[in-house]
Amino acid sequence: MFTALSWEAWLTLAIVLGLIVALARDVARPELLLFASLAPLLATGVLTADEAFAGFSNSAPLAVGALFVVAAGVQATGALAFTDRLLFRRSGPLGATLGQMMLTTAALSAFLNNTPLVAMLMPRVQAWCERSGVSPSKLMIPLSYAAIVGGMTTLIGTSTNLLVAGLMEDAGLPPLGLFDLAAVGLPAAGAVIVYFALVGHRWLPDRGADDATPVPADCLFEVRLAPGSPLAGQTVEEADLRALGDAFLVHVESGADVVPASPETVLRAGDVLLFTGTLDALDRLLARPGVERAHDAAEAEGLPVFEAVVAGRSPLAGRTLREVDFREQFGGVVLGIRRRDGAVHQALGRTPLREGDLLLVEAPPAFADRWGRDRDTFYVVAPVRPPRAVPHPARAAASLVILVGVIGVAALFGVSIVTTSFLGALAMVATRCLTWAEARRSVDLSVLLVIVAALGLGKAIEGSGLAAALATHVTSMSAAFGPVAVVAAAYIATSLLTEIITNNAAAVLMLGVGLEAAAATGTPPEAFAVAVAIAASASFLTPVGYQTNMMVMAAGRYRFGDYLRSGTVVNLLVAAVALAMIALLWL
Numbered sequence: 001m002f003t004a005l006s007w008e009a010w011l012t013l014a015i016v017l018g019l020i021v022a023l024a025r026d027v028a029r030p031e032l033l034l035f036a037s038l039a040p041l042l043a044t045g046v047l048t049a050d051e052a053f054a055g056f057s058n059s060a061p062l063a064v065g066a067l068f069v070v071a072a073g074v075q076a077t078g079a080l081a082f083t084d085r086l087l088f089r090r091s092g093p094l095g096a097t098l099g100q101m102m103l104t105t106a107a108l109s110a111f112l113n114n115t116p117l118v119a120m121l122m123p124r125v126q127a128w129c130e131r132s133g134v135s136p137s138k139l140m141i142p143l144s145y146a147a148i149v150g151g152m153t154t155l156i157g158t159s160t161n162l163l164v165a166g167l168m169e170d171a172g173l174p175p176l177g178l179f180d181l182a183a184v185g186l187p188a189a190g191a192v193i194v195y196f197a198l199v200g201h202r203w204l205p206d207r208g209a210d211d212a213t214p215v216p217a218d219c220l221f222e223v224r225l226a227p228g229s230p231l232a233g234q235t236v237e238e239a240d241l242r243a244l245g246d247a248f249l250v251h252v253e254s255g256a257d258v259v260p261a262s263p264e265t266v267l268r269a270g271d272v273l274l275f276t277g278t279l280d281a282l283d284r285l286l287a288r289p290g291v292e293r294a295h296d297a298a299e300a301e302g303l304p305v306f307e308a309v310v311a312g313r314s315p316l317a318g319r320t321l322r323e324v325d326f327r328e329q330f331g332g333v334v335l336g337i338r339r340r341d342g343a344v345h346q347a348l349g350r351t352p353l354r355e356g357d358l359l360l361v362e363a364p365p366a367f368a369d370r371w372g373r374d375r376d377t378f379y380v381v382a383p384v385r386p387p388r389a390v391p392h393p394a395r396a397a398a399s400l401v402i403l404v405g406v407i408g409v410a411a412l413f414g415v416s417i418v419t420t421s422f423l424g425a426l427a428m429v430a431t432r433c434l435t436w437a438e439a440r441r442s443v444d445l446s447v448l449l450v451i452v453a454a455l456g457l458g459k460a461i462e463g464s465g466l467a468a469a470l471a472t473h474v475t476s477m478s479a480a481f482g483p484v485a486v487v488a489a490a491y492i493a494t495s496l497l498t499e500i501i502t503n504n505a506a507a508v509l510m511l512g513v514g515l516e517a518a519a520a521t522g523t524p525p526e527a528f529a530v531a532v533a534i535a536a537s538a539s540f541l542t543p544v545g546y547q548t549n550m551m552v553m554a555a556g557r558y559r560f561g562d563y564l565r566s567g568t569v570v571n572l573l574v575a576a577v578a579l580a581m582i583a584l585l586w587l
Contacts, residue, residue, distance in 0.1 A: 008046045008464040015040060016461065016509060023501035026373055030502045031446045034453035041460045051463065055455030059418040060166030061448045064159045066421035067406075071112045072442030073428030074403055075120060079396035080108070087121070088128050098139060099197030101125065102146035106189050109150030110157050111407060116365040118147050118548045119304055119383055122555055137207040140556030141566055142196045144548040145540060149192050149574065152537050153185035154178060155417055156407075160503045162417075163451050164533040167458055167511050173525055176533075178410045178417055184530050184581040188574045195573055204566060207557040219336030219360055220250070221282050222294035222348055225271045229290025237263035247277025247285070253347060274347060279305065279360060279385065282335060293333075294348075303362045305335065305385040308371065308378040312355040315377065322349040330371065331441075332363025360384065366444040369547045382554040399433040447504075454508035461512045471516030483523045484583045487531050490514045491579060494535035495571065499545045507536040527586035534578045540567030 005013070019037045023030060041047040055061060074080060086104045089097045108117055125143055129136045151157030155165060155178045165175040225231055231239045241249050242263055249261040253272040259265060261273075272294050275281065285291050310316050316324055327333055334348060338358040353359075356379075361367060372381040406424035410417045428434045434442070461467045474489050490510060497506035514528030539545035543553045543563050552558070 005469055006465055008044075009466040009469060011044060011046060012041065012460050012464040012466045016457075016466075019457075019505070020497070020501055020509075023505060026375070029370070029374070029446065030505065031449035031453060034450055034457060034505065038453060038456050038460075041457075046464055047456065047460050051459045052456040053452070054170065054459065055166075055452030058166045058170065058452075058455055059416065060159075060162045060169075060455070061451045063156075063162050063418040063421050064451060065443045065448050066418070066425040067156055067162075068113060068443045069425035069428055069434065069439045070403060070406055070421060071116065072438065073399045073425075073433035074112065075116055076438060077396040077399045077433050079399045080120065087124060094134060094138065095197045095201055098142055098201050099193055101139065102142050102193045102196060105143060105146035106150030106153070106193065109147040110154045111403065114147035114151050114158070115369055115547050115551070118144060118551055119365050119368075122383065122552065123385075126555060135206045137205050137556040137558065137562075138201055140552035141204060141549075141558065141562065142201065144546070144552045145192060145196070145566075145570060146189075147548050148537060148539065148546060149185070149189035152534050152574075153182050153189055155181060156421070157181070157185070158503075158537050159447050159451065160507050160536045161533050163454065163504050164507055164511055164529050164536075166451070166455060167508065168515075168525070168529055170455065170459070171462070171515055171525075173515070176526070176529060178407070180526070181530060181533060183585055184534060184578050187581055188534065188577040191573050191577045192570055195569070200566065200569065205558070205562055219278070219338045219358075220274060220276055220348060220351070221336035221360070223273050223275070223282070223285050223291050224294045225267060225269050225273070226290050226292045227269050229269050231267050231288075231290050232269040234267055235263060236261055236265045236267065239267060241273070244275075244277065244281055244284075247275045247281035250274045250276055258347070272347075279336070293335075304365055304383060306332075306361045306363060306367055306381055307384050308359045308361050308381045310353050310355055310357045310359065311375060311377055311379050313376045314353075314355070316353045317355050318352055320350055320352055330361070330363070330367070332361040332367050334359050335362050336360040364441050364444075366446070368551060369444065370446055372547065372550050380554075383551060395431065395433045398431045399428065402427045402431070402433070450502065450504050454504055458508045458512050461509065462516075467512035467516045468520075470513045471520055474513065475517050475520050483521055483527075483587045484579065486517055486521055486523065487514075487527050487582060487587065488575075488579055490517060490528055491531040491535045491575060494532050495538055495575065498536045498539050499541050503536040503539060503546070507532055510536075524586045527582050530586075531578065531582055534574070538571060538574050538578075540570045540574075542567070 015037050019033060022028070022033050027033065038047065038052050042049065042052050087101050089100055105117070105121060121143060125139050126136055129139060151161070155161050155176055161176070161181060169175045236242050236249060251258055251260050251274050252265055252267065253274065254268055286293065321334055336359070337348060337351060339354065368381050368383065371378055402424050406420045409415050410420045425439065429436055429439050475486050477489070490513065494506050494510040497509060511529065511532045514532050515525050517523070518525040518528045539549070541564055543549045543558065543560065549563060
């Protein structure tokens, strides 16, 4: 069968296989690898420029970007503060509490991006565990899995679902509706929640109290005296900045002068104060009138804080933060530096970094997604402090109204989700639920670029004849067992791919094959589209397969095998329920 392939199909196949290997080995960031895979296809004429970059005119990237802004608006206003009452039962067995926590998380994840959602819920789960004497290892994996299965239930639950809808639109097929996945995703999510509530939590490890991610001490950090600060004109001793307990003022940078701090040092507006101490001390200092971050304080409000350990081969090693332009290159601001062999005593921007230095980075949640798997740059990236919403009751109500409007108008009046989400994003800024800077930061550009490049690669897979050839091969092997077997083969292939490469890449590689198989067998294309969308998100076997799995790893003190044991059962459960529902609805 493969002997009849054209040279275009062979070239596309070689590029796809090379892409899979490169993604599995983390050779470079996914968006870079996907765009690089388009280059030879463009150069050889397999793709025209219009085909390669058609993703920029597809509705999927715009919808995903707009939904990032909508979700950020809901989070920034503190509109989800009510979840504290919904997450946990006041009393009762662990299984019932865990089931309630997973149900709430899954419901929120159906409409909000799951990475910031898990970042927001993790400290609430940890606080409950501490109060109740329950090991966080009993709840952290269920928290991540609940966010994943919740995203399977609606079109806007994950970017993968929107990508699949965009690919169907490109193929001339009706795109998936807002709740078309619900008939399959809801039973699958329900099965996972019931499994953990009844049985699954018993098989999770009990690793005791959560001491895996203590807030680092003895970090160097900077604050600045704002214009008009009441501390200006006072000495260090008069300003009560000398004896802080968990922080020590090292020196004062006033213009071009850097002087060691002494009780008699007089402070001026605009002075940068360098301390060694804890993140809690930094928070207390910033709460004082007239004290602000040394960087742009307006853009930093509420962002989460991560700890990132500099790797030996990192481009940061041997260079200062100013030299690498950290904020521009990494999308975050370094609040502090901790060194294993003692505290550093130079200004943050002038301190040459070393392997093993721990950086406290204030950045959007996408920082962990982008750099958490890049072991050449950071050995580990782990959350230290979640996003902190500043309560704004009026804006919180407005953000919820906007979210309900985005969903309700699309569901009730058949308006496309890209239209409602785009208008919702604009409304978030117009009602001041978000500033323009916060809206811009909330958009994970790497996810949008992956979608754009994946759409171009999908056209090559389809146009070269590779998708048709692979579909013929799949159907010839499984057709004897009926259409359910053909859909199951596509589901299994997608599920395996998503464990070793990104879920969006797995979806684009397999959907073209699925649609061709649907045409060859006379099966409704929706059956394959839903199977691929669900399977691409069903990444439970490894901590690196899905960002939320990595986020909870340190907090739950998990090992690789913990995911394998829990994830195997969940993968089989989701596959069985999803395939049964697909067969019932479409086959």
